[in-house]
Amino acid sequence: MPSHNYFTSSIGKKQITAITGLGLVGFTAAHLAGNLLILVGADAFNAYGHGLISNPLIYVAEAILLAMFVTHIVMAALVTIQNTAARGKRYYIKNRSGHGETIASMTMPYTGIIMLVFIILHLINFKYGAHYETTVDGVVMRDLFKLVVEYFSNPLYVAWYVFAMIALGLHVGHGLQSSLQTWGLNHPSYTPKVKMISVAYGVLVAIGYSGLAVYCYFLN
Amino acid sequence: MSNVEQMLTLNLKIWRQDDRNDKGRFVDYKLEEVSTDSSFLEMIDMLNDELVKEGKDPVSFDHDCREGICGSCAMMVNGQAHGPNALTTTCQLHMRSFSDGDTIVIEPWRSRAFPVLKDLRTDRSAFDKIIAAGGFISVNTGNAQDANNLPVNKENADRAMDAASCIGCGACVAACPNASAMLFTAAKMSQLALLPQGEVEAAERASNMVREMDELGFGNCTNHAECEAACPKGIDLRNIAHMNREFLKSKVSGK
Ligand code: HEM
Ligand code: FES
Numbered sequence: 001m002p003s004h005n006y007f008t009s010s011i012g013k014k015q016i017t018a019i020t021g022l023g024l025v026g027f028t029a030a031h032l033a034g035n036l037l038i039l040v041g042a043d044a045f046n047a048y049g050h051g052l053i054s055n056p057l058i059y060v061a062e063a064i065l066l067a068m069f070v071t072h073i074v075m076a077a078l079v080t081i082q083n084t085a086a087r088g089k090r091y092y093i094k095n096r097s098g099h100g101e102t103i104a105s106m107t108m109p110y111t112g113i114i115m116l117v118f119i120i121l122h123l124i125n126f127k128y129g130a131h132y133e134t135t136v137d138g139v140v141m142r143d144l145f146k147l148v149v150e151y152f153s154n155p156l157y158v159a160w161y162v163f164a165m166i167a168l169g170l171h172v173g174h175g176l177q178s179s180l181q182t183w184g185l186n187h188p189s190y191t192p193k194v195k196m197i198s199v200a201y202g203v204l205v206a207i208g209y210s211g212l213a214v215y216c217y218f219l220n
Numbered sequence: 221m222s223n224v225e226q227m228l229t230l231n232l233k234i235w236r237q238d239d240r241n242d243k244g245r246f247v248d249y250k251l252e253e254v255s256t257d258s259s260f261l262e263m264i265d266m267l268n269d270e271l272v273k274e275g276k277d278p279v280s281f282d283h284d285c286r287e288g289i290c291g292s293c294a295m296m297v298n299g300q301a302h303g304p305n306a307l308t309t310t311c312q313l314h315m316r317s318f319s320d321g322d323t324i325v326i327e328p329w330r331s332r333a334f335p336v337l338k339d340l341r342t343d344r345s346a347f348d349k350i351i352a353a354g355g356f357i358s359v360n361t362g363n364a365q366d367a368n369n370l371p372v373n374k375e376n377a378d379r380a381m382d383a384a385s386c387i388g389c390g391a392c393v394a395a396c397p398n399a400s401a402m403l404f405t406a407a408k409m410s411q412l413a414l415l416p417q418g419e420v421e422a423a424e425r426a427s428n429m430v431r432e433m434d435e436l437g438f439g440n441c442t443n444h445a446e447c448e449a450a451c452p453k454g455i456d457l458r459n460i461a462h463m464n465r466e467f468l469k470s471k472v473s474g475k
Binding site: 004009012082083086088096105177181186 | 332333399402434437439444445447458
């Protein structure tokens, strides 16, 4: 048996998955808030993007984000592999109680993998995608708005994007409240509310990102 | 379902396995004249009487108290631990919960940490090992004291009592999609950690019990709450949150 410490223990791995997951939840909120500038207009959105990448702190932020992603995925994968092994032989029939598992909780590893694929494509398409230029208030900067609108002119791209955002909504809808429980926060009167907020947040994120994609489609 | 006694004819699909190494298989049985007033275990007794008369091997299953307190009567009934009713063990389940002509599928608990011994019987000594790793109090508490010397607040007393109602039946492991033993372990930890005598060793206890639980090959909780729904004693997930805190504290304090 390898030594048992916080990082190899069941609860330790869960808590690390949860804390990095919460960090990523924070990122999804911040990213969505930034994307909403698309509604304001091309210049506002481009200037915001330019402001972000011109700030040297962006490298620190990106490094932290990458570390959170990698840690989250590695820990979640270890937990999932152990969980599959722990069952052994499957049941011939297994009926859910109706008050436990949800679609979101059951599909955590799958929605996670969908997001992983999404994130890789997303980075290739946008961060490392075509470099158009524009000028806002005399400053030359990358025209991300043009690139975004261009991608979303394709209805298939919009459909895949919406699909991935539903996966994200499901994942964080279970994940948000789950991570608080994993960190030991459970209270008879607050926890039911936290669960509602968690689901509401998942719905909001899914609708927010998808809505913007559909909006961009109609800009074409 | 009605309160008037009726006789049922049932199709049973029961897991039969000779020993640990046998691959096992489902065998179908037809059982007639089962009273709706009989308990589920009495129904299996009836089947076994017939099997014995026919010179066949009876279905092996664990049972002892037959009143919901010993935790022996482990079996999955139609894909649910201890059958369809909430807050009941299999021995407390009555045949009036079923209808004439029903097919009932009966399987053992499935978990790598609970190997099948024979038919529906599993080896659940893994739970004993978790207890042996720290589910006790070893500090010297001296002579019996005056009751009011050790004040315990009402909430902790109630929560400890609720946690202590765990009968160690294993339904939580059986129902959990990850075959996690966290509800059991948490209940056995909370019932002690919430009280002054048990609090003293809370950190070592958390560390040792979780280590044992992990090494026995149980899964990790992913907060589905199927365990809570399956628990015949209504032990709730708050215990797992408590365990998660106790474990973190134990590691922060270097235990
Ligand atoms: C935007 C990206 C992501 C966010 C915001 C996020 C958020 C979360 C949160 C908050 C949890 C809950 C932890 C807990 O239950 O205690 C979680 C769990 C999990 N995540 Fe993610 N995650 C993301 C990406 C991923 C990716 C890319 C994968 C997999 C490839 C993944 C796989 C998992 C798995 C398997 C779990 C454990 C399931 C569980 O504990 O119920 N996640 N995630
Ligand atoms: S036989 Fe004791 S709990 Fe069912």
